[in-house]
Amino acid sequence: MRKTHPVIKVLALFTVWFLYLPLMGVAVCSVNSARDGWVWKGFTLDWYIKLFDNEWILNSAWNTLVLAVVSTAIATVLGTVLAIGISRFPWGRKTNSFLNMMLNIPVVIPDIIMAGSLVVVFGILREVSSMFDMGMIDMIIGHVTFQIAFVALVVRSRLALIGQDVEEAGRDLFASNWYLMRKVMLPLMMPGIVAGAMLAFTLSLDDFVLSFFLSGPDSQTLPLYIYAAVRRGVTPQIHALSTLIVLITVVLVVGAERLSKKEVA
Amino acid sequence: MKNKQILWRGEMTTKASLFRKGLAYLSSGISWLMIFLILPGLLFVGVSFATRGDHGELLWKFTMENYERLAGFSLFGWTPDYLIILWRSVEVAFVTTLVSVILSYPLSFFIASRPAKSRYVWLTLVIVPFWTNMVIRTYAWFYLLSPELPLAKLAIALGFIPEGTPLYPNAIAVYLGMVSVFLPFVTLPLYSSVEKLDWSLVEAAQDLYSSKFRVFTQAILPQTSPGLSVGIILTFVPAMGTFVVPDLLGGAKYMLVGNLIQQQFGSSRDWPFGAAVSLGLMVLTMISLQIYSRKGKEIEIL
Amino acid sequence: MNSQKEKNLTIKNMVKTFGKVEVLKTVNQEVRAGEFFTLLGPSGCGKTTLLRIIAGLEIPTSGNIILGTDDITSLPANKRHVNMVFQSYALFPHLSIYENIAFGLRSRKINPDDIKRRVEEGIEMLGLGAMRDRMPDQLSGGQKQRVSLARALVNEPDILLLDEPMSALDAKLRAQVQEDLRRLQRKLGTTFIMVTHDQDEALVCSDRIAVMNEGQIVQCGTPEEVYDYPCNKFVAEFLGAANMIKAKRGTGGVETELGFFHLDKMPDWSEGLITIRPEWIKIRETQPERNGILATVEDSVYRGTNYDLFISPGNLRVRTSSYKHFRTGDKIWLELTAADLVALGE
Numbered sequence: 001m002r003k004t005h006p007v008i009k010v011l012a013l014f015t016v017w018f019l020y021l022p023l024m025g026v027a028v029c030s031v032n033s034a035r036d037g038w039v040w041k042g043f044t045l046d047w048y049i050k051l052f053d054n055e056w057i058l059n060s061a062w063n064t065l066v067l068a069v070v071s072t073a074i075a076t077v078l079g080t081v082l083a084i085g086i087s088r089f090p091w092g093r094k095t096n097s098f099l100n101m102m103l104n105i106p107v108v109i110p111d112i113i114m115a116g117s118l119v120v121v122f123g124i125l126r127e128v129s130s131m132f133d134m135g136m137i138d139m140i141i142g143h144v145t146f147q148i149a150f151v152a153l154v155v156r157s158r159l160a161l162i163g164q165d166v167e168e169a170g171r172d173l174f175a176s177n178w179y180l181m182r183k184v185m186l187p188l189m190m191p192g193i194v195a196g197a198m199l200a201f202t203l204s205l206d207d208f209v210l211s212f213f214l215s216g217p218d219s220q221t222l223p224l225y226i227y228a229a230v231r232r233g234v235t236p237q238i239h240a241l242s243t244l245i246v247l248i249t250v251v252l253v254v255g256a257e258r259l260s261k262k263e264v265a
Numbered sequence: 266m267k268n269k270q271i272l273w274r275g276e277m278t279t280k281a282s283l284f285r286k287g288l289a290y291l292s293s294g295i296s297w298l299m300i301f302l303i304l305p306g307l308l309f310v311g312v313s314f315a316t317r318g319d320h321g322e323l324l325w326k327f328t329m330e331n332y333e334r335l336a337g338f339s340l341f342g343w344t345p346d347y348l349i350i351l352w353r354s355v356e357v358a359f360v361t362t363l364v365s366v367i368l369s370y371p372l373s374f375f376i377a378s379r380p381a382k383s384r385y386v387w388l389t390l391v392i393v394p395f396w397t398n399m400v401i402r403t404y405a406w407f408y409l410l411s412p413e414l415p416l417a418k419l420a421i422a423l424g425f426i427p428e429g430t431p432l433y434p435n436a437i438a439v440y441l442g443m444v445s446v447f448l449p450f451v452t453l454p455l456y457s458s459v460e461k462l463d464w465s466l467v468e469a470a471q472d473l474y475s476s477k478f479r480v481f482t483q484a485i486l487p488q489t490s491p492g493l494s495v496g497i498i499l500t501f502v503p504a505m506g507t508f509v510v511p512d513l514l515g516g517a518k519y520m521l522v523g524n525l526i527q528q529q530f531g532s533s534r535d536w537p538f539g540a541a542v543s544l545g546l547m548v549l550t551m552i553s554l555q556i557y558s559r560k561g562k563e564i565e566i567l
Numbered sequence: 568m569n570s571q572k573e574k575n576l577t578i579k580n581m582v583k584t585f586g587k588v589e590v591l592k593t594v595n596q597e598v599r600a601g602e603f604f605t606l607l608g609p610s611g612c613g614k615t616t617l618l619r620i621i622a623g624l625e626i627p628t629s630g631n632i633i634l635g636t637d638d639i640t641s642l643p644a645n646k647r648h649v650n651m652v653f654q655s656y657a658l659f660p661h662l663s664i665y666e667n668i669a670f671g672l673r674s675r676k677i678n679p680d681d682i683k684r685r686v687e688e689g690i691e692m693l694g695l696g697a698m699r700d701r702m703p704d705q706l707s708g709g710q711k712q713r714v715s716l717a718r719a720l721v722n723e724p725d726i727l728l729l730d731e732p733m734s735a736l737d738a739k740l741r742a743q744v745q746e747d748l749r750r751l752q753r754k755l756g757t758t759f760i761m762v763t764h765d766q767d768e769a770l771v772c773s774d775r776i777a778v779m780n781e782g783q784i785v786q787c788g789t790p791e792e793v794y795d796y797p798c799n800k801f802v803a804e805f806l807g808a809a810n811m812i813k814a815k816r817g818t819g820g821v822e823t824e825l826g827f828f829h830l831d832k833m834p835d836w837s838e839g840l841i842t843i844r845p846e847w848i849k850i851r852e853t854q855p856e857r858n859g860i861l862a863t864v865e866d867s868v869y870r871g872t873n874y875d876l877f878i879s880p881g882n883l884r885v886r887t888s889s890y891k892h893f894r895t896g897d898k899i900w901l902e903l904t905a906a907d908l909v910a911l912g913e
Binding site: 007008009011012013015016018019020021022023025026029078079081082084085086088089090091099102105106108109110111112113114115116117118119120121123124141142144145148149152164167168170171172177202205206208209212213222223226227230231234238242245246249250252253254257 | 273274275276283284286287288289290291293294295297298301302303304305306308309312323368369371372374375376385387389390391392393394396397398399400401402404405406407408409444445448449498502503505506507508509513523526527530536539540543546547550554
């Protein structure tokens with residue numbers, strides 16, 4: 001390994017410090033027994049304990065989870081099937097460009113534009129059925145819409161690694177289409193499907209803009225809760241909640257990395 | 266039209282049958298995207314030409330008013346207010362991206378030079394903020410910018426802000442927040458290119474060129490451009506449309522286009538205008554992508 | 568695995584075009600049941616395409632394939648009783664060696680006890696006992712090849728197809744595997760059709776070789792026939808080193824710039840090429856009665872098993888045993904006996 005120029009080292013460490021500065025500030029405040037958070041008054045875990053009494057927070061957490069799980073489930077299925085359709089058939093150049101564009105739009109478009117257009121569409125659909133009132137269903141639909149693209153992109157890149165000769169070998173060994181799919185293709189795609197699902201899940205948990213535009217009174221998620229709360233005035237409880245979320249994120253990220261190392265076929 | 270027998274990936278089938286099968290696979294995903302992405306998009310364009318009713322409802326009456334308003338023309342004469350907001354968003358996005366790129370290169374080099382085991386740790390350190398909610402990462406600056414802490418104290422001492430007030434809401438806070446939020450968006454894709462860097466080419470360049478800048482542009486930049494491109498697009502475009510950061514850290518004084526749009530779908534309840542502004546943002550996005558793909562080629566030649 | 572299926576394979580009028588390129592130009596060939604048949608030729612000659620058509624992985628533009636008495640041209644690959652060993656081995660990376668081998672049996676829903684018995688037989692026959700539970704990425708090239716063979720053979724196919732089976736192996740292993748493959752085929756009695764560009768491989772393993780060039784079978788015969796009596800320049804040079812001498816037809820022989828040579832078999836043409844392999848040119852103490860040349864050694868190259876001498880006139884290559892040592896400038900008598908000279912066709 002090359003030696004690193006000291007300037008580069010310093011800049012790099014400064015950058016990491018800069019990234020964590022805000023989060024560390026929050027973490028410090030979360031264990032400060034002072035209500036106002038400015039002055040240090042002593043260590044406490046009270047704020048964390050109080051979290052679990054807070055109905056609003058528990059509700060929001062539940063909504064966030066349900067939203068993520070349901071939308072990920074739907075998007076993973078749709079995205080995987082879509083990826084197979086795109087990469088395993090001899091479409092012409094024009095069709096391929098069209099399909100590529102469809103996959104890239106949700107990724108590149110600013111999410112506020114997608115949110116706005118969905119608000120309009122649901123506004124109109126609401127005339128037809130109250131199912132489309134602002135709330136969970138709208139949010140799930142919104143999330144699935146951008147998750148499909150991400151899942152499809154991940155699964156597609158995994159499919160590209162599965163060579164044609166493995167499929168031909170399967171057929172040479174008497175496999176029917178269904179048998180080939182079940183016993184060869186799906187198992188080989190699985191790491192990609194899992195990676196796509198994890199990506200979709202995290203994107204959903206993290207989402208603020210779509211949820212903000214589409215949520216109803218009963219379907220508040222944690223990011224929305226925090227946003228509303230900090231606009232009213234930051235409390236140590238919010239700091240505790242945030243720090244907890246960051247810690248859970250660390251666990252999820254490390255867990256995901258371990259999982260993906262195991263899956264590498 | 267004869268239905269030709271073909272052999273595709275080991276399967277003996279007909280062109281028609283293969284087409285039907287492919288369509289079956291595509292139908293669910295594409296239909297969903299059509300219904301909930303494309304059609305709403307088209308509808309949205311249509312709405313931008315519609316009129317806002319007196320009570321905030323949507324009237325399907327064609328008008329160019331929304332665009333005129335965006336360009337600044339209203340009953341009370343011409344104001345560049347909205348155009349300023351659009352321009353400011355581009356400015357903020359540009360600076361954010363630039364600073365993020367400048368900080369990401371050293372960080373990527375640093376991580377790439379670590380031994381394999383600790384590299385994983387450093388990457389995790391970058392990924393964790395990346396996956397942490399933007400709201401949390403943004404409001405966290407409230408504390409850092411509070412009057413008791415050095416940053417604000419410095420600004421107070423220099424006379425930028427009155428005594429006892431925090432260093433937000435204002436432009437500086439927005440820039441700080443934006444960079445801290447978007448930095449990993451550049452670092453992670455850039456790192457994946459830096460990791461694959463062929464250092465022998467860099468060393469060759471160091472022999473050839475005395476200027477460090479030329480070494481960078483000739484040996485490092487071309488090799489890292491795939492990751493860099495992804496990072497820039499994933500940062501610049503969302504940055505233009507962000508509203509959380511300017512909302513929390515910029516307040517009413519420092520509005521960006523995201524805030525403007527959000528307002529139209531929230532308190533102001535003016536969907537047509539919101540749609541028009543969104544389309545303005547969309548146009549800006551497309552233009553920047555175009556400029557980028559052109560400039561990108563120029564930088565290659567450099 | 569001792570099924571003796573007396574099914575011949577007949578390829579009739581096979582044509583294959585990819586877009587504008589004619590890869591197979593009306594190929595007709597019969598492969599007899601139980602023989603080790605090799606398609607030999609340079610890359611691009613169409614041999615792999617022909618093999619894949621037999622496997623069912625390509626559709627001919629026109630022509631038929633008949634196995635035994637059945638026309639299998641329209642039969643899909645997964646219904647043909649023909650199995651293939653792929654050049655890349657194409658082992659299923661997510662399955663163990665045991666499961667890889669069992670794949671073709673499981674996919675046909677064969678009774679589990681039979682599967683177990685047959686897979687064990689395959690493992691034993693190819694010496695894979697120690698590896699049965701390992702995954703493909705843990706195996707060496709040679710081991711992967713044996714798994715690939717076992718995986719195909721447990722299905723007792725009418726024909727086993729091999730696509731350049733030894734191209735991924737190193738030279739030393741290749742020689743061993745060539746002999747093993749030949750022995751295996753003799754033991755099983757299954758028809759093997761192999762594709763290769765390596766003439767040594769073809770000569771060692773095959774009962775018959777079909778030499779292919781530019782989409783056609785140029786010559787088909789036993790290794791001896793193809794090596795000793797090549798029908799044209801391409802076959803002669805593809806099978807090994809061959810000296811080319813321009814000749815004009817005369818009485819009882821041919822006129823060349825090296826002199827007049829008697830031939831055992833007269834050619835059809837009035838002008839053409841005759842050839843003689845380097846190892847057949849004999850070195851004599853004195854001038855031979857007929858078909859002799861006085862030659863000068865231009866260069867001598869030692870090859871371990873023999874010397875290659877480069878001779879003028881005629882730019883000839885002569886292969887001699889390593890007992891005799893010749894130096895540049897030596898003058899020697901060479902005899903190109905009539906029995907060894909072959910007149911080549913077009």
